[in-house]
Amino acid sequence: MFTTKKRTFNQHDNEKESFYKFSAPNFPNQIKLNENISTDVCIIGGGLTGISSALNLSNQGLSITILEANKVGSGASGRNGGQLGIGMRKDQFYLEKKFGIEKAKFFWKVGLDAVSNVVNLIEKYKIDCALRQGVLHVGNTKKDYKYFQDEIEHMQKNYNYNNYEYFDHNSIRDEVNSDRYFSGMLLKDSYHLNPLKLTYGLAEQCLANGINIYENSPADKIVDNQKEVIIHSGKNIIKAKKVIIGCNGYLDNLLGSKRNYFMPINNYIIATEPLGKDLASKLIKRNCGVIDSRFMIDYYRFSEDYRLLFGGPETITSHFVKDAKSFVSKRMYKVFPELKKFKIEFSWGGTLAISINRLPIFGTIMNQKLYYAHAYSGHGLAMSIMGGKMVAEKILNKSNNFDMFEQINHFKIPGGNMFRRPLYSSAIIYYRLMDYLNRL
Ligand SMILES: Cc1cc2nc3c(=O)[nH]c(=O)nc-3n(C[C@H](O)[C@H](O)[C@H](O)COP(=O)(O)OP(=O)(O)OC[C@H]3O[C@@H](n4cnc5c(N)ncnc54)[C@H](O)[C@@H]3O)c2cc1C
Numbered sequence: 001m002f003t004t005k006k007r008t009f010n011q012h013d014n015e016k017e018s019f020y021k022f023s024a025p026n027f028p029n030q031i032k033l034n035e036n037i038s039t040d041v042c043i044i045g046g047g048l049t050g051i052s053s054a055l056n057l058s059n060q061g062l063s064i065t066i067l068e069a070n071k072v073g074s075g076a077s078g079r080n081g082g083q084l085g086i087g088m089r090k091d092q093f094y095l096e097k098k099f100g101i102e103k104a105k106f107f108w109k110v111g112l113d114a115v116s117n118v119v120n121l122i123e124k125y126k127i128d129c130a131l132r133q134g135v136l137h138v139g140n141t142k143k144d145y146k147y148f149q150d151e152i153e154h155m156q157k158n159y160n161y162n163n164y165e166y167f168d169h170n171s172i173r174d175e176v177n178s179d180r181y182f183s184g185m186l187l188k189d190s191y192h193l194n195p196l197k198l199t200y201g202l203a204e205q206c207l208a209n210g211i212n213i214y215e216n217s218p219a220d221k222i223v224d225n226q227k228e229v230i231i232h233s234g235k236n237i238i239k240a241k242k243v244i245i246g247c248n249g250y251l252d253n254l255l256g257s258k259r260n261y262f263m264p265i266n267n268y269i270i271a272t273e274p275l276g277k278d279l280a281s282k283l284i285k286r287n288c289g290v291i292d293s294r295f296m297i298d299y300y301r302f303s304e305d306y307r308l309l310f311g312g313p314e315t316i317t318s319h320f321v322k323d324a325k326s327f328v329s330k331r332m333y334k335v336f337p338e339l340k341k342f343k344i345e346f347s348w349g350g351t352l353a354i355s356i357n358r359l360p361i362f363g364t365i366m367n368q369k370l371y372y373a374h375a376y377s378g379h380g381l382a383m384s385i386m387g388g389k390m391v392a393e394k395i396l397n398k399s400n401n402f403d404m405f406e407q408i409n410h411f412k413i414p415g416g417n418m419f420r421r422p423l424y425s426s427a428i429i430y431y432r433l434m435d436y437l438n439r440l
Helices: 006-010 019-025 050-059 094-097 101-122 144-159 167-177 195-206 255-259 277-282 325-335 337-341 380-395 401-408 415-438
Strands: 037-044 064-066 131-141 164-167 183-192 212-214 222-224 230-231 235-247 262-272 288-292 298-304 308-314 346-353 361-366 370-373
Touching: 019 195, 019 325, 037 050, 037 230, 050 064, 050 195, 050 235, 050 298, 050 370, 050 380, 064 131, 094 131, 094 144, 101 183, 101 255, 101 262, 101 380, 131 144, 131 167, 144 164, 144 183, 144 195, 164 167, 164 212, 167 183, 167 222, 230 288, 235 380, 255 262, 255 361, 262 325, 262 415, 288 325, 325 337, 325 346, 361 380, 380 401
Parallel strands: 037 064, 037 235, 064 212, 131 288, 235 370
Antiparallel strands: 131 183, 164 183, 222 230, 230 235, 262 308, 262 346, 288 298, 298 308, 361 370
Protein backbone atom coordinates (compact mmCIF):
# COMPACT_ATOMS: atom_id res chain seq x y z
CA MET A 1 0.00 0.00 0.00
CA PHE A 2 1.34 3.42 -0.91
CA THR A 3 0.06 6.77 0.28
CA THR A 4 1.07 10.33 -0.46
CA LYS A 5 0.89 13.45 1.74
CA LYS A 6 2.95 16.25 0.19
CA ARG A 7 1.59 17.21 -3.19
CA THR A 8 3.78 18.75 -5.82
CA PHE A 9 0.89 19.32 -8.24
CA ASN A 10 -0.56 21.84 -5.75
CA GLN A 11 2.35 24.19 -6.48
CA HIS A 12 0.50 25.31 -9.62
CA ASP A 13 -2.56 26.57 -7.69
CA ASN A 14 -3.27 30.29 -8.16
CA GLU A 15 -0.40 30.84 -10.53
CA LYS A 16 -0.36 33.37 -13.36
CA GLU A 17 -1.18 32.17 -16.85
CA SER A 18 1.63 30.67 -18.92
CA PHE A 19 2.10 31.60 -22.57
CA TYR A 20 0.87 28.14 -23.50
CA LYS A 21 -2.39 28.59 -21.55
CA PHE A 22 -2.81 31.97 -23.22
CA SER A 23 -2.20 30.53 -26.68
CA ALA A 24 -4.15 27.26 -26.56
CA PRO A 25 -7.88 26.91 -27.04
CA ASN A 26 -9.57 25.68 -23.84
CA PHE A 27 -9.71 21.98 -23.21
CA PRO A 28 -13.25 21.19 -21.95
CA ASN A 29 -13.40 20.83 -18.14
CA GLN A 30 -13.75 17.24 -17.03
CA ILE A 31 -15.72 16.28 -13.94
CA LYS A 32 -14.22 15.30 -10.61
CA LEU A 33 -14.53 11.65 -9.61
CA ASN A 34 -17.67 11.54 -7.45
CA GLU A 35 -18.57 7.82 -7.34
CA ASN A 36 -16.92 4.44 -6.99
CA ILE A 37 -16.12 2.88 -10.36
CA SER A 38 -14.52 -0.20 -11.91
CA THR A 39 -12.35 0.00 -15.01
CA ASP A 40 -10.04 -2.28 -16.97
CA VAL A 41 -7.20 0.25 -16.95
CA CYS A 42 -6.78 3.24 -14.65
CA ILE A 43 -4.16 5.75 -15.74
CA ILE A 44 -2.91 8.15 -13.08
CA GLY A 45 -1.64 11.42 -14.52
CA GLY A 46 -3.10 13.41 -17.39
CA GLY A 47 0.21 14.37 -18.99
CA LEU A 48 1.64 12.98 -22.22
CA THR A 49 2.67 9.62 -20.69
CA GLY A 50 -0.87 9.04 -19.41
CA ILE A 51 -2.65 10.39 -22.47
CA SER A 52 -0.46 8.45 -24.90
CA SER A 53 -0.90 5.18 -23.01
CA ALA A 54 -4.68 5.77 -22.98
CA LEU A 55 -4.76 6.52 -26.70
CA ASN A 56 -2.70 3.44 -27.53
CA LEU A 57 -4.94 1.21 -25.40
CA SER A 58 -8.18 2.62 -26.81
CA ASN A 59 -10.38 0.86 -29.34
CA GLN A 60 -9.30 -2.57 -28.01
CA GLY A 61 -12.47 -3.32 -26.04
CA LEU A 62 -10.98 -2.11 -22.73
CA SER A 63 -12.59 0.45 -20.43
CA ILE A 64 -10.01 3.17 -19.72
CA THR A 65 -10.05 5.87 -17.07
CA ILE A 66 -7.59 8.74 -16.62
CA LEU A 67 -7.34 10.24 -13.15
CA GLU A 68 -5.71 13.67 -13.14
CA ALA A 69 -4.96 15.46 -9.87
CA ASN A 70 -5.21 18.88 -11.43
CA LYS A 71 -6.11 19.65 -15.07
CA VAL A 72 -5.08 17.79 -18.22
CA GLY A 73 -1.65 19.10 -19.29
CA SER A 74 -1.13 21.00 -16.05
CA GLY A 75 2.16 19.18 -15.36
CA ALA A 76 5.36 19.34 -17.41
CA SER A 77 3.60 18.24 -20.61
CA GLY A 78 1.81 21.57 -20.90
CA ARG A 79 4.70 23.68 -19.62
CA ASN A 80 7.87 22.48 -21.32
CA GLY A 81 10.28 24.08 -23.76
CA GLY A 82 8.64 22.43 -26.75
CA GLN A 83 11.91 20.99 -28.08
CA LEU A 84 10.99 17.69 -29.69
CA GLY A 85 14.42 16.12 -29.80
CA ILE A 86 15.60 12.86 -31.34
CA GLY A 87 17.66 10.27 -29.48
CA MET A 88 17.95 9.82 -25.75
CA ARG A 89 19.12 12.42 -23.26
CA LYS A 90 22.51 10.64 -23.36
CA ASP A 91 24.50 10.45 -26.59
CA GLN A 92 25.36 7.27 -28.50
CA PHE A 93 28.96 7.27 -27.19
CA TYR A 94 27.62 6.86 -23.67
CA LEU A 95 24.97 4.31 -24.66
CA GLU A 96 27.46 2.17 -26.60
CA LYS A 97 29.90 2.16 -23.71
CA LYS A 98 27.24 1.25 -21.20
CA PHE A 99 25.13 -1.22 -23.17
CA GLY A 100 27.16 -2.29 -26.24
CA ILE A 101 26.49 -1.35 -29.85
CA GLU A 102 23.37 -3.48 -30.43
CA LYS A 103 21.40 -2.09 -27.50
CA ALA A 104 22.71 1.39 -28.22
CA LYS A 105 21.33 1.05 -31.76
CA PHE A 106 17.99 -0.05 -30.32
CA PHE A 107 17.82 3.04 -28.08
CA TRP A 108 18.79 5.27 -31.02
CA LYS A 109 15.99 3.84 -33.13
CA VAL A 110 13.46 4.31 -30.33
CA GLY A 111 14.62 7.92 -29.98
CA LEU A 112 14.15 8.55 -33.73
CA ASP A 113 10.80 6.71 -33.80
CA ALA A 114 9.64 8.74 -30.79
CA VAL A 115 9.85 11.95 -32.83
CA SER A 116 8.36 10.53 -36.03
CA ASN A 117 5.55 9.02 -33.93
CA VAL A 118 4.67 12.52 -32.66
CA VAL A 119 4.83 14.01 -36.16
CA ASN A 120 2.53 11.22 -37.42
CA LEU A 121 0.06 11.79 -34.57
CA ILE A 122 -0.03 15.51 -35.32
CA GLU A 123 -0.79 14.76 -38.98
CA LYS A 124 -3.27 11.98 -38.24
CA TYR A 125 -5.33 13.99 -35.74
CA LYS A 126 -4.73 17.33 -37.48
CA ILE A 127 -3.41 18.95 -34.31
CA ASP A 128 -2.53 22.60 -34.82
CA CYS A 129 0.46 22.91 -32.48
CA ALA A 130 2.88 25.08 -34.47
CA LEU A 131 5.24 22.26 -35.45
CA ARG A 132 8.56 23.57 -36.88
CA GLN A 133 11.54 21.57 -38.06
CA GLY A 134 15.08 21.66 -36.67
CA VAL A 135 16.84 22.01 -33.35
CA LEU A 136 20.29 23.56 -33.21
CA HIS A 137 22.77 22.52 -30.55
CA VAL A 138 25.12 25.44 -29.94
CA GLY A 139 28.57 25.21 -28.36
CA ASN A 140 29.23 27.52 -25.41
CA THR A 141 32.87 26.62 -25.17
CA LYS A 142 35.74 26.58 -27.65
CA LYS A 143 36.08 22.81 -27.15
CA ASP A 144 32.54 21.89 -28.26
CA TYR A 145 33.36 21.85 -31.99
CA LYS A 146 35.34 18.66 -31.47
CA TYR A 147 32.41 16.91 -29.84
CA PHE A 148 30.04 17.97 -32.65
CA GLN A 149 32.43 16.84 -35.37
CA ASP A 150 33.10 13.51 -33.65
CA GLU A 151 29.40 12.87 -33.19
CA ILE A 152 28.58 13.67 -36.82
CA GLU A 153 31.36 11.40 -38.07
CA HIS A 154 30.46 8.60 -35.66
CA MET A 155 26.80 8.67 -36.59
CA GLN A 156 27.58 8.67 -40.31
CA LYS A 157 30.00 5.80 -40.01
CA ASN A 158 28.19 3.55 -37.53
CA TYR A 159 24.52 4.41 -37.97
CA ASN A 160 24.45 5.56 -41.56
CA TYR A 161 22.82 8.70 -40.19
CA ASN A 162 23.38 11.91 -42.12
CA ASN A 163 20.83 14.36 -40.81
CA TYR A 164 23.18 16.58 -38.83
CA GLU A 165 24.75 19.77 -40.12
CA TYR A 166 27.89 21.31 -38.62
CA PHE A 167 28.51 25.04 -38.13
CA ASP A 168 31.92 26.54 -37.32
CA HIS A 169 32.58 29.75 -35.40
CA ASN A 170 31.80 31.98 -38.39
CA SER A 171 28.74 30.21 -39.66
CA ILE A 172 27.06 29.66 -36.28
CA ARG A 173 26.80 33.45 -35.92
CA ASP A 174 24.67 33.49 -39.11
CA GLU A 175 22.32 30.95 -37.56
CA VAL A 176 22.00 32.45 -34.08
CA ASN A 177 22.84 36.12 -33.83
CA SER A 178 24.68 36.00 -30.51
CA ASP A 179 28.34 36.24 -29.58
CA ARG A 180 27.96 33.42 -27.02
CA TYR A 181 28.62 30.49 -29.31
CA PHE A 182 31.69 28.96 -30.94
CA SER A 183 30.17 26.18 -33.04
CA GLY A 184 26.94 24.28 -33.59
CA MET A 185 25.19 21.20 -34.91
CA LEU A 186 21.73 21.23 -36.45
CA LEU A 187 19.51 18.22 -35.79
CA LYS A 188 17.34 18.17 -38.88
CA ASP A 189 15.04 15.40 -37.62
CA SER A 190 14.20 17.24 -34.40
CA TYR A 191 11.35 19.76 -34.18
CA HIS A 192 9.81 22.31 -31.86
CA LEU A 193 6.15 22.88 -31.10
CA ASN A 194 3.56 24.21 -28.66
CA PRO A 195 3.33 21.35 -26.12
CA LEU A 196 0.04 22.33 -24.49
CA LYS A 197 -1.72 22.45 -27.87
CA LEU A 198 -0.28 19.00 -28.58
CA THR A 199 -1.38 17.66 -25.19
CA TYR A 200 -4.91 19.03 -25.60
CA GLY A 201 -5.11 17.66 -29.16
CA LEU A 202 -4.20 14.15 -28.00
CA ALA A 203 -6.48 14.37 -24.95
CA GLU A 204 -9.37 15.39 -27.20
CA GLN A 205 -8.73 12.27 -29.22
CA CYS A 206 -8.90 10.24 -25.98
CA LEU A 207 -12.37 11.70 -25.33
CA ALA A 208 -13.39 10.91 -28.92
CA ASN A 209 -12.25 7.30 -28.34
CA GLY A 210 -14.53 6.98 -25.29
CA ILE A 211 -11.89 7.33 -22.56
CA ASN A 212 -13.16 8.79 -19.27
CA ILE A 213 -11.04 11.60 -17.89
CA TYR A 214 -11.52 12.86 -14.34
CA GLU A 215 -9.85 16.14 -13.41
CA ASN A 216 -9.16 17.57 -9.93
CA SER A 217 -9.16 13.96 -8.76
CA PRO A 218 -5.81 13.02 -7.22
CA ALA A 219 -4.99 9.41 -6.49
CA ASP A 220 -4.23 9.36 -2.76
CA LYS A 221 -3.46 5.74 -2.16
CA ILE A 222 -2.94 2.60 -4.24
CA VAL A 223 -3.65 -0.81 -2.72
CA ASP A 224 -2.96 -4.21 -4.27
CA ASN A 225 -5.71 -6.59 -3.21
CA GLN A 226 -4.26 -9.35 -5.45
CA LYS A 227 -7.35 -9.69 -7.68
CA GLU A 228 -7.23 -6.06 -8.72
CA VAL A 229 -5.79 -2.72 -7.70
CA ILE A 230 -7.78 -0.26 -5.61
CA ILE A 231 -7.08 3.43 -6.16
CA HIS A 232 -8.38 5.80 -3.51
CA SER A 233 -9.22 9.34 -4.58
CA GLY A 234 -10.89 11.45 -1.91
CA LYS A 235 -13.92 9.53 -0.70
CA ASN A 236 -14.14 7.37 -3.82
CA ILE A 237 -12.37 4.29 -5.06
CA ILE A 238 -11.54 2.93 -8.49
CA LYS A 239 -11.12 -0.82 -8.94
CA ALA A 240 -8.78 -1.52 -11.86
CA LYS A 241 -7.30 -4.62 -13.45
CA LYS A 242 -4.26 -2.65 -14.61
CA VAL A 243 -2.84 0.68 -13.44
CA ILE A 244 -0.42 2.98 -15.26
CA ILE A 245 1.40 5.72 -13.38
CA GLY A 246 2.42 8.73 -15.48
CA CYS A 247 3.13 11.34 -12.79
CA ASN A 248 6.81 11.98 -13.60
CA GLY A 249 8.23 14.86 -11.48
CA TYR A 250 4.92 15.16 -9.62
CA LEU A 251 4.93 11.59 -8.33
CA ASP A 252 5.72 12.44 -4.69
CA ASN A 253 5.16 9.42 -2.45
CA LEU A 254 2.50 7.70 -4.56
CA LEU A 255 4.82 4.77 -5.34
CA GLY A 256 6.75 4.85 -2.07
CA SER A 257 10.50 4.59 -2.51
CA LYS A 258 10.32 4.58 -6.36
CA ARG A 259 10.64 8.37 -6.12
CA ASN A 260 14.17 7.94 -4.74
CA TYR A 261 15.49 6.91 -8.15
CA PHE A 262 15.07 10.40 -9.62
CA MET A 263 15.48 14.03 -8.67
CA PRO A 264 12.41 16.24 -9.08
CA ILE A 265 13.76 19.53 -10.47
CA ASN A 266 11.94 22.81 -11.06
CA ASN A 267 12.75 24.54 -14.32
CA TYR A 268 11.47 27.88 -15.66
CA ILE A 269 10.61 29.62 -18.93
CA ILE A 270 9.79 33.20 -19.93
CA ALA A 271 8.05 34.58 -23.03
CA THR A 272 8.73 38.03 -24.44
CA GLU A 273 6.11 40.14 -26.14
CA PRO A 274 5.77 39.29 -29.89
CA LEU A 275 8.98 40.46 -31.62
CA GLY A 276 7.76 40.15 -35.20
CA LYS A 277 8.91 37.83 -37.93
CA ASP A 278 11.75 40.09 -39.12
CA LEU A 279 13.50 40.42 -35.79
CA ALA A 280 12.87 36.75 -35.07
CA SER A 281 14.61 35.72 -38.29
CA LYS A 282 17.51 38.08 -37.51
CA LEU A 283 18.00 36.33 -34.15
CA ILE A 284 17.42 32.72 -35.21
CA LYS A 285 17.73 32.53 -38.98
CA ARG A 286 15.80 29.36 -39.73
CA ASN A 287 13.33 29.48 -36.84
CA CYS A 288 14.68 26.29 -35.30
CA GLY A 289 14.81 25.46 -31.62
CA VAL A 290 18.13 26.14 -29.87
CA ILE A 291 19.78 24.26 -26.99
CA ASP A 292 23.22 25.09 -25.64
CA SER A 293 25.99 22.73 -24.61
CA ARG A 294 26.18 23.38 -20.87
CA PHE A 295 25.19 21.12 -18.00
CA MET A 296 22.55 23.67 -16.94
CA ILE A 297 21.30 24.32 -20.42
CA ASP A 298 19.65 27.34 -22.00
CA TYR A 299 16.93 26.35 -24.46
CA TYR A 300 14.89 28.73 -26.56
CA ARG A 301 12.78 29.09 -29.65
CA PHE A 302 10.21 31.34 -31.24
CA SER A 303 6.52 30.76 -30.62
CA GLU A 304 3.91 30.77 -33.36
CA ASP A 305 3.42 34.52 -32.73
CA TYR A 306 7.17 35.23 -32.64
CA ARG A 307 7.73 35.64 -28.92
CA LEU A 308 11.07 34.36 -27.75
CA LEU A 309 10.37 31.53 -25.30
CA PHE A 310 13.53 31.21 -23.24
CA GLY A 311 14.09 28.56 -20.58
CA GLY A 312 16.83 27.09 -18.57
CA PRO A 313 17.57 27.83 -14.98
CA GLU A 314 16.80 25.41 -12.21
CA THR A 315 16.25 26.47 -8.63
CA ILE A 316 18.32 24.86 -5.91
CA THR A 317 15.57 24.60 -3.29
CA SER A 318 12.32 22.63 -3.39
CA HIS A 319 10.47 25.98 -3.28
CA PHE A 320 8.61 26.59 -6.54
CA VAL A 321 9.08 30.14 -7.86
CA LYS A 322 5.84 31.63 -9.19
CA ASP A 323 7.48 34.60 -10.89
CA ALA A 324 10.72 33.56 -12.56
CA LYS A 325 11.04 36.62 -14.85
CA SER A 326 14.04 38.22 -13.20
CA PHE A 327 16.34 35.23 -12.97
CA VAL A 328 15.45 33.70 -16.36
CA SER A 329 15.73 37.04 -18.16
CA LYS A 330 19.33 37.50 -16.90
CA ARG A 331 20.29 34.42 -18.90
CA MET A 332 18.32 35.53 -21.95
CA TYR A 333 20.04 38.98 -21.95
CA LYS A 334 23.45 37.29 -21.94
CA VAL A 335 22.49 35.63 -25.23
CA PHE A 336 20.50 38.49 -26.78
CA PRO A 337 21.29 41.79 -24.96
CA GLU A 338 19.16 43.69 -27.49
CA LEU A 339 16.02 42.12 -25.98
CA LYS A 340 16.28 44.28 -22.83
CA LYS A 341 14.00 46.82 -24.44
CA PHE A 342 11.15 44.33 -24.94
CA LYS A 343 8.55 43.34 -22.38
CA ILE A 344 8.51 39.91 -20.82
CA GLU A 345 4.86 39.00 -20.79
CA PHE A 346 4.78 35.52 -19.28
CA SER A 347 6.82 33.40 -16.93
CA TRP A 348 6.09 29.93 -15.62
CA GLY A 349 7.79 26.79 -14.50
CA GLY A 350 7.26 23.11 -14.01
CA THR A 351 8.73 20.05 -12.40
CA LEU A 352 10.59 17.36 -14.26
CA ALA A 353 12.24 14.15 -13.11
CA ILE A 354 15.93 13.42 -13.68
CA SER A 355 17.49 9.99 -13.17
CA ILE A 356 21.17 9.59 -12.32
CA ASN A 357 22.06 8.13 -15.74
CA ARG A 358 19.57 10.47 -17.50
CA LEU A 359 17.69 7.51 -19.00
CA PRO A 360 13.96 6.99 -18.45
CA ILE A 361 12.82 4.66 -15.68
CA PHE A 362 10.21 2.05 -16.61
CA GLY A 363 8.97 -0.66 -14.32
CA THR A 364 6.16 -2.80 -13.09
CA ILE A 365 5.07 -3.90 -9.62
CA MET A 366 2.08 -5.60 -8.00
CA ASN A 367 2.59 -8.70 -10.09
CA GLN A 368 2.42 -6.83 -13.42
CA LYS A 369 -0.79 -5.06 -12.50
CA LEU A 370 0.87 -1.66 -12.10
CA TYR A 371 3.22 -0.08 -14.67
CA TYR A 372 5.14 3.16 -14.41
CA ALA A 373 7.16 5.24 -16.87
CA HIS A 374 8.95 8.41 -15.80
CA ALA A 375 12.26 10.30 -15.37
CA TYR A 376 12.72 11.29 -19.00
CA SER A 377 15.39 13.67 -17.67
CA GLY A 378 14.42 16.79 -19.62
CA HIS A 379 14.05 14.85 -22.86
CA GLY A 380 10.49 13.71 -22.37
CA LEU A 381 8.41 15.54 -24.95
CA ALA A 382 8.81 12.79 -27.54
CA MET A 383 9.83 10.07 -25.10
CA SER A 384 6.81 10.43 -22.76
CA ILE A 385 4.53 9.85 -25.75
CA MET A 386 6.71 6.90 -26.74
CA GLY A 387 6.77 5.76 -23.09
CA GLY A 388 2.97 5.69 -22.97
CA LYS A 389 2.93 3.78 -26.25
CA MET A 390 5.44 1.23 -24.93
CA VAL A 391 3.44 0.66 -21.73
CA ALA A 392 0.27 0.13 -23.79
CA GLU A 393 2.08 -2.28 -26.15
CA LYS A 394 3.41 -4.20 -23.15
CA ILE A 395 -0.10 -4.55 -21.69
CA LEU A 396 -1.45 -5.61 -25.09
CA ASN A 397 1.48 -8.01 -25.60
CA LYS A 398 2.40 -6.24 -28.83
CA SER A 399 6.11 -5.53 -28.31
CA ASN A 400 8.93 -5.98 -25.83
CA ASN A 401 10.31 -2.46 -26.10
CA PHE A 402 9.09 -1.74 -22.57
CA ASP A 403 11.20 -4.65 -21.27
CA MET A 404 14.35 -3.25 -22.90
CA PHE A 405 13.90 -0.04 -20.91
CA GLU A 406 12.86 -1.87 -17.76
CA GLN A 407 16.16 -3.76 -17.83
CA ILE A 408 18.22 -0.56 -17.51
CA ASN A 409 19.90 -0.50 -14.12
CA HIS A 410 19.04 2.64 -12.15
CA PHE A 411 20.62 3.92 -8.97
CA LYS A 412 18.93 5.22 -5.90
CA ILE A 413 19.80 8.78 -5.06
CA PRO A 414 21.57 8.53 -1.73
CA GLY A 415 20.87 10.64 1.34
CA GLY A 416 17.52 9.39 2.64
CA ASN A 417 14.59 11.76 2.98
CA MET A 418 16.61 14.15 5.19
CA PHE A 419 19.63 14.68 2.95
CA ARG A 420 18.35 14.11 -0.55
CA ARG A 421 17.26 17.73 -1.11
CA PRO A 422 20.60 19.22 0.06
CA LEU A 423 22.25 16.72 -2.25
CA TYR A 424 20.20 17.92 -5.25
CA SER A 425 21.09 21.51 -4.36
CA SER A 426 24.79 20.69 -4.15
CA ALA A 427 24.61 18.92 -7.52
CA ILE A 428 23.02 22.00 -9.13
CA ILE A 429 25.67 24.30 -7.61
CA TYR A 430 28.41 21.94 -8.80
CA TYR A 431 27.07 21.91 -12.38
CA ARG A 432 26.73 25.71 -12.41
CA LEU A 433 30.37 25.95 -11.35
CA MET A 434 31.42 23.48 -14.07
CA ASP A 435 29.58 25.58 -16.69
CA TYR A 436 31.38 28.69 -15.49
CA LEU A 437 34.83 27.04 -15.48
CA ASN A 438 34.30 25.44 -18.90
CA ARG A 439 33.82 28.85 -20.50
CA LEU A 440 37.09 30.22 -19.14
C1 LIG B 1 10.10 23.75 -17.70
C2 LIG B 1 10.26 22.44 -18.42
C3 LIG B 1 10.83 22.42 -19.69
C4 LIG B 1 10.99 21.22 -20.38
N1 LIG B 1 11.43 21.26 -21.66
C5 LIG B 1 11.48 20.12 -22.39
C6 LIG B 1 11.80 20.18 -23.77
O1 LIG B 1 11.98 21.26 -24.36
N2 LIG B 1 11.90 19.01 -24.45
C7 LIG B 1 11.67 17.80 -23.85
O2 LIG B 1 11.80 16.77 -24.53
N3 LIG B 1 11.29 17.73 -22.55
C8 LIG B 1 11.17 18.85 -21.81
N4 LIG B 1 10.74 18.80 -20.51
C9 LIG B 1 10.36 17.49 -19.94
C10 LIG B 1 8.97 17.04 -20.42
O3 LIG B 1 8.06 18.10 -20.31
C11 LIG B 1 8.49 15.86 -19.55
O4 LIG B 1 9.45 14.83 -19.61
C12 LIG B 1 7.17 15.28 -20.01
O5 LIG B 1 6.21 16.27 -20.21
C13 LIG B 1 6.67 14.28 -18.97
O6 LIG B 1 5.33 13.96 -19.25
P1 LIG B 1 4.52 13.12 -18.20
O7 LIG B 1 3.17 12.92 -18.73
O8 LIG B 1 5.28 11.91 -17.83
O9 LIG B 1 4.49 14.03 -16.88
P2 LIG B 1 3.66 15.41 -16.60
O10 LIG B 1 3.32 16.11 -17.85
O11 LIG B 1 4.40 16.16 -15.56
O12 LIG B 1 2.30 14.86 -16.05
C14 LIG B 1 2.17 14.29 -14.77
C15 LIG B 1 0.72 14.51 -14.36
O13 LIG B 1 0.43 13.71 -13.22
C16 LIG B 1 -0.48 14.42 -12.41
N5 LIG B 1 -0.41 13.84 -11.07
C17 LIG B 1 0.59 13.91 -10.18
N6 LIG B 1 0.26 13.25 -9.07
C18 LIG B 1 -0.98 12.74 -9.26
C19 LIG B 1 -1.86 11.97 -8.46
N7 LIG B 1 -1.53 11.60 -7.23
N8 LIG B 1 -3.07 11.63 -8.96
C20 LIG B 1 -3.43 11.99 -10.22
N9 LIG B 1 -2.62 12.74 -11.02
C21 LIG B 1 -1.41 13.10 -10.54
C22 LIG B 1 0.04 15.85 -12.47
O14 LIG B 1 -0.94 16.78 -12.09
C23 LIG B 1 0.43 15.96 -13.95
O15 LIG B 1 -0.62 16.47 -14.74
C24 LIG B 1 10.60 19.98 -19.77
C25 LIG B 1 10.02 20.00 -18.49
C26 LIG B 1 9.86 21.20 -17.81
C27 LIG B 1 9.22 21.20 -16.45
